[in-house]
Amino acid sequence: MVASSQRLTREAQWRSPAALIVGGIGDHLIALPALRAVASLMQGRLQLLCIPTAREIFFPDLALAAVHPMHHYHLHQIGAAPAAHAPDYRDNAERELAAVIGHCDLFLSFERAVHPSTTALLRVLKPQKSIGLLPGFDIEIPFHHTPHAMDLAFALPKELATDLRIEDFASPPKLPDAALALAGKLRSDLPREAVLLAVHADTKPDKAWPPAKLGQLLNEFLDLHRHAIAIVVGVTPFTVDIGRNRQRVLSCHGIPLPAAFAIVGLCDLFLGIDSCMLHVADLYGIPGVGLFGPSDPSEFGFRFVRHLHVKAATMNEISVTNVANALETLWRSVFPYR
Structure with missing residues (x-):
């Protein structure tokens, strides 16, 4: 896969998109405006792959089709332990996770560092189009440390709709x-x-x-x-x-x-x-x-x-x-x- 400067348009009808967000507490807050923008574009079709409790703490107001907890990523001091009935994708069980996601025509990764499980998941999932900040995606957003981290994350939804403004999505998490x-x-x-x-x-x-x-x-x-x-x-x-x-x-x-x-x-x-x-x-x-x-x-x-x-x-x-x-x-x- 190679980096691409070709922008996708909001007219593209992505029927089964998925987004991945993992990392620390700050990483989730940094990606929050961008994920809000993606969810607004997908109108309830987005599947979210995240660490347990991340949905409840950071993204309760996002319109999502499904949430897939990823227990083999670690996020310390984020909240309660995962529910006993939650699926557990451990031991690099990317095939099981890919089967749960099903057909995926658009995959967005907000990771700022390479994680072997994400690389393996992308290989098994075979999305029609993928966007990320790291090598290995169809559209690779150049990872520079010069723009603010929130603007870097927001570059992903702007690949889907260039008229998006980060300020329109920059509000705090919806709290209980x-x-x-x-x-x-x-x-x-x-x-x-x-x-x-x-x-x-x-x-x-x-x-x-x-x-x-x-x-x-x-x-x-x-x-x-x-x-x-x-x-x-x-x-x-x-x-x-x-x-x-x-x-x-x-x-x-x-x-x-x-x-x-x-x-x-x-x-x-x-x-x-x-x-x-x-x-x-x-x-x-x-x-x-x-x-x-x-x-x-x-x-x-x-x-x-x-x-x-x-x-x-x-x-x-x-x-x-x-x-x-x-x-x-x-x-x-x-x-x-x-």
Whole structure:
């Protein structure tokens, strides 16, 4: 198979399309606008291949013909265990999965890295047309790190309809009522005049900002803005004692992922590292400051909302002063009269 520049048109009547999305939490959020666009074009005919619980957490509002859980891909900290009755395509059982999918005239893969199971599935499935970001597809989207990752993913549906606009599909995941209720209860328990700063610091070690620096930053920020409250979301608790302002830092660690999304969505500002919650804030339209060390903010930073990125060679080189200045600049642009 070779790369092709020939664009497919929205007039093409794809009767049995399928799309594959696997990876981490952030990968699903990055692909969300693109998958929404594909589903809208396919009008209920799209089959989705994804990790268990991904449909419920990220894609409950997509009109799909079927969902095929793929348990041999791993996604940590995404939610509940798969249902006992769910099909289990393990041990490279691509033939079984291909048989369940049936005839496939269009296959789209949102993978950003080669996975042997996908290569084997494509060989067995034999779709009429395939589109992906990696070698081995009929239409190979050139994988560049220069455009934003969301724009790169959105290049797949634009192969089907060139007039699609990513902004028309850039909204947060549709969350369950329980998650929205929990977030709403939290907001109602806080003073009405409070300005809420969502903070997320959980990530891989090389992308994490030192907790002591984060604690110092929050202390200085809360000193400046007496109506501000910081809400820290993530897996691990925020244990840094920031002293005089400790009562204005709420640690919402270990809650279900949709509830964490909902809490970020009700905040006024966001501060975080290169991780899934930054994308959540972006899709909710929450202005934010993103901290980046080895990764590139032009690829994985904010895409849609007002923002500032603070970048250094390593996360440890990012100073408290630079982050404080960025956060203060953002505050003044969002709240010019406060």
